[in-house]
Amino acid sequence: MAVTLKDIAEEAGVSVMTVSNVVNGKTARVSQATIERVRDIVVARGYVANASARSLAASRSHTIGVLVPVAEGDMLTMSPHHVAVIGGIERQLRQAGYHVLLRGITEPAEVGEAVQEWGLDGAVLLGFLDAEIDALPAHGVPLLAVDSYSLNPRATGVRSDDFGGGLIAAQHLLEHGHRGLLFAGPAFGASGVVRRRHDGFVAAVAEVPDATAETVAVNTTYEDGLELGRALRSRFPDVTGVFATADVLAVGIMAGLRDGGASVPEDVSVVGFDNLDLGLYVRPRLTTVAQDLGEKVAVAARMLLGEIDGEDAPDEVELPVRLEVRESVAAAPTPPPRG
Amino acid sequence: MAVTLKDIAEEAGVSVMTVSNVVNGKTARVSQATIERVRDIVVARGYVANASARSLAASRSHTIGVLVPVAEGDMLTMSPHHVAVIGGIERQLRQAGYHVLLRGITEPAEVGEAVQEWGLDGAVLLGFLDAEIDALPAHGVPLLAVDSYSLNPRATGVRSDDFGGGLIAAQHLLEHGHRGLLFAGPAFGASGVVRRRHDGFVAAVAEVPDATAETVAVNTTYEDGLELGRALRSRFPDVTGVFATADVLAVGIMAGLRDGGASVPEDVSVVGFDNLDLGLYVRPRLTTVAQDLGEKVAVAARMLLGEIDGEDAPDEVELPVRLEVRESVAAAPTPPPRG
DNA sequence: CTGAAAGCGCTTACAG
């Protein structure tokens, strides 16, 4: 059996609650002598507070759920981006004395169940659709949605400036003389991350006479990129600049273009989004829109912890984005004489 | 306030413990009528059992710790391999009604603290050094170390056949006529994953007259690979076949070789280890030693759950490995006439 | 500065 508060109390000759006070640093009203005696015994006996008992009594679990959608029976697949977010959150929370419960969510109702079951003090929602977050009922604890444009006031959000990301990607291409631009990303609706990137992309193109923006819906996988890249010049003969909403997709497109006989960036330039390490491993190195993940995570953790400590729910936070210029964009090729 | 067992009991007009029995499926000694009445109320009220209370009373948390070493103040960095393992474990445990506590471990003693604090039913150790696992004291719960060669009987292990991996990598190179072979991986001691791979590698080389194996210690990062690749032909003029103990490293070496004016695989062939997606994204596609991660995870989860349910600790399990042949190995170049 | 008591929401023998 593990050593309990009671064991320490008996050995120290004080009450259980005095030990509790010492252990929890509520040292204001305890004599120095008692504090030291208790502390010594705690260390000597290797006392560790039982989290379940503590949660139950205090109705505060010091536990945050990191919730990730997952298909029933499927395994939690985390993108490099999710992994970085989880890693960063875990660190911040650990340092603040919190713990992380990692859980795959099969259907939205499980969010509430997880909160109730564990008495979570808060939860981070990673990779949920805006519509799912919109539909979330109140659960009585702070919810923080990463990369969501949901308007649900019960979940605060942290995200990057997706509009700006699309904008600078297009501007970079336009500055290099490209006029036939292509936006490649997953199908999108009236809102969401991809929609914002697209809006920014289109806004930049609209500023430049003669420039045109086409859009193609494609899953963000390497394979889909490969396929698109191979067919790109026949499907979009006027396109010389491509913006892909994810680095894996961009890398696939580059490989496909080369398979199809085009050079990157001489014939077609490509810009990605995410700034994964992967972009450094391929040739040409990928020019991509980078977000400051570390800062995003830090802000997210701070917001969540703040709300738990009773601060007002902050407004949505949108973090800046920048272009990581590498080698996959060059000047637009001189167009062959028409006609 | 969330609804409790007591609420349900009152509404159903039965005792708390009858509700508890129904909720927990200990339905043997409860009348069908009662079962149904209680169940309906449970559903209607949206009852969810409080995990803390349950753990405390039953001294069974249904929670497994996934413990990953991390430098103090640092963030949890998880390799693609770790991510896949965590994802797989989470799925298996979720389906078995267990939960996953993800926690960075700054020093070995924290393993025991985590177990005590949470009343963990077991823990998965991911990425620990053999020496750290060797030193782990008994914690009273099953511990499962992934990819460890520790002999500590308190932690059972699951790993891949690293010796075999090194062996088939070398054999593949030898079969293609390579005689000057290089093993590139992190520095290793008398045991551990890298040591085994090296032993297998050397064993294969020893079978072939004239074949020689050199070894170079290098961190398994892209950048270190790049550096090694660039200098490879001057540092190891006789080497035409390289085995890198990680795919990122192999990819870096390939890029470095090209930077240094060598073609892959025409001048130098390269074999990796891990079978990451990355190997498919580069050209030439990386030939690599592949482990069956899904199977490894499934076995790991099954072993841990079995032990928790009182089965004897199984012996260490070693999973087979195979070569994923792609494009980074070719026939050894004809050696230039020696002067 | 210190403690006795109640209670958090469950489960576990035990008794009927």
Next chain:
DNA sequence: CTGAAAGCGCTTACAG
């Protein structure tokens, strides 16, 4: 088939 009681290890007012 059903329940009353004790207890898991803590914390929270409250009283002194």
